[in-house]
Amino acid sequence: MNDQTIKDAFDAIAATAVSPERVRARIDARARAHRQRRLLLAGAGFATVAAAVGVPMALGEGLGELAPPGFSPPPAEVQPVRVRAVSLMYAPTWLPDGVAERFRAVRFTTVNFTALGGSRSWYPEGSPYSVQVPEGSVTFGIGEQAGEGETAEPVKIGSADGTMWVTDTAFVQWQPAGGPWMTVSVYGTGDDASIALRVARSVAATTATALVTMTSPVTPPGYDDGTALFEVYPTSGGGAQSLTFTSSDGRSAYQLSTSPPESGEQFKAVTRNGLTVYLPGEPADAVGGGVPLTDEQTTAILAAANATAPDLSWVG
Amino acid sequence: MTFEEFLAARLAALLRYATVLACDPHLAEDIVQEVLARAQPRWERIAAADAPEAYVKRMIINELASWRRRKASRVVPLSHEALETVTAPDSDRQAELGERDAMIRRIAQLPVKQRIVIALRFYEGLSDHEIADLIGCRPATVRSHTSRALASLRANFPQDATRIGG
Missing domain, CATH: 1.10.10.10 (Winged helix-like DNA-binding domain superfamily/Winged helix DNA-binding domain)
Incomplete structure (x- = not known):
């Protein structure tokens, strides 16, 4: 027995690999359905940012100990929270019986708080908010175009031409003249397609707004003309909220959140008004592409960040 | 390199790689599928890194380790x-x-x-x-x-x- 014996054994094992064609088909189908559901659930918020800062755990080793939230900026520098109302733009006027709103997100320009889109989710009554969409749920998204399924068929939504396709979820997508892309998805109701169509056809412009109850006056370089996404959902502790800033070129992002980072993730945090605001740091070996914040920038952002209890009057 | 281009060029090699690590072609298939489905939504960032294939291979290793922990599976192919x-x-x-x-x-x-x-x-x-x-x-x-x-x-x-x- 020698090195060649081991190499030959590995070559023989490698030769048993399955066909890439069938794996590719499954990846395409699964990724499409998953992407569409997540897009509609949270825009580019919790899911995307969590993915951006997450890296595979090193084998047998974590990413290190949680950094203690030991940062204490001088209170005198903190501006009071200036709650802003951002338009929800459109809303369904019909929903199936037995659902209650559990999640809201609004995307807006950081320059003048102009609404760009957002996402709202209704779960079955009694179901708490979770990233995993439970059966019997309806989600309405604005400003994001989900990729169509291969079996998409044309539908009419008012005067607009739209499409509908069904995977494990029914999707209806359309763009009214001069308006943003909109998508309704319905999952696990037993009658997803017809409910999705009816919800979509009930959508109308609304004057309702979402209250952004977190502020971050410090703008790092590259974020001057960027966008922000505010997300809020009810929790047993009174509600969670996050504010995600995306740079002007769309390649960099950072998130302030009242939810603690996952174990092993580096972060800084500050507590004000009884709320702790966390700013996760990007691990040194995370995938590149964006420009990570410097230590000085994260300190400055947290020194000026502030939040107050979120508005949850909309929770069903 | 787009995600589609990456799949076209490297999927077969990744499947062989995962099969060698797992010693089980079917487990390897599941792991590669899982990893690539997770990589696709953030492919722009992964592709911007110096070595996207190395990153995906690292994901495969970690997925295999966590998969073993989750399933406590022990497959012992003999030939x-x-x-x-x-x-x-x-x-x-x-x-x-x-x-x-x-x-x-x-x-x-x-x-x-x-x-x-x-x-x-x-x-x-x-x-x-x-x-x-x-x-x-x-x-x-x-x-x-x-x-x-x-x-x-x-x-x-x-x-x-x-x-x-x-």
Whole structure:
């Protein structure tokens, strides 16, 4: 027995690999359905940012100990929270019986708080908010175009031409003249397609707004003309909220959140008004592409960040 | 490179890579599918990195380790044919196994970390330092895994007169 014996054994094992064609088909189908559901659930918020800062755990080793939230900026520098109302733009006027709103997100320009889109989710009554969409749920998204399924068929939504396709979820997508892309998805109701169509056809412009109850006056370089996404959902502790800033070129992002980072993730945090605001740091070996914040920038952002209890009057 | 271009160019190689690490083509299929489905939504960032394939391979390693923890599965394929059927041959069949198939069996029985290190060394041709970077440990740890794995592979090979892994 020698090195060649081991190499030959590995070559023989490698030769048993399955066909890439069938794996590719499954990846395409699964990724499409998953992407569409997540897009509609949270825009580019919790899911995307969590993915951006997450890296595979090193084998047998974590990413290190949680950094203690030991940062204490001088209170005198903190501006009071200036709650802003951002338009929800459109809303369904019909929903199936037995659902209650559990999640809201609004995307807006950081320059003048102009609404760009957002996402709202209704779960079955009694179901708490979770990233995993439970059966019997309806989600309405604005400003994001989900990729169509291969079996998409044309539908009419008012005067607009739209499409509908069904995977494990029914999707209806359309763009009214001069308006943003909109998508309704319905999952696990037993009658997803017809409910999705009816919800979509009930959508109308609304004057309702979402209250952004977190502020971050410090703008790092590259974020001057960027966008922000505010997300809020009810929790047993009174509600969670996050504010995600995306740079002007769309390649960099950072998130302030009242939810603690996952174990092993580096972060800084500050507590004000009884709320702790966390700013996760990007691990040194995370995938590149964006420009990570410097230590000085994260300190400055947290020194000026502030939040107050979120508005949850909309929770069903 | 777009995600589609990456799949077209590297999916077959990634499947072989995962199969070698897992010693199970069906588990490898599940792991590669899982990893790529997770990578696709953030492909723009992954592709902007210096070596997207290395990143995906690292994801495969970590997914394999976590998959093993979750499922506590222990698949012990015994030969090329057994890798297809994932069933243990009877004692008569074992006796017929050649040296290569005996080696496959020993590789498959290695603890997952030792098998990963051995696969990266002999199939991928990586150095101790490269393996350490990939799996996130010290080179000394790699050498320790390698030493133990080679000792296990040598076991019960009475004809072994050649130093392996040297």
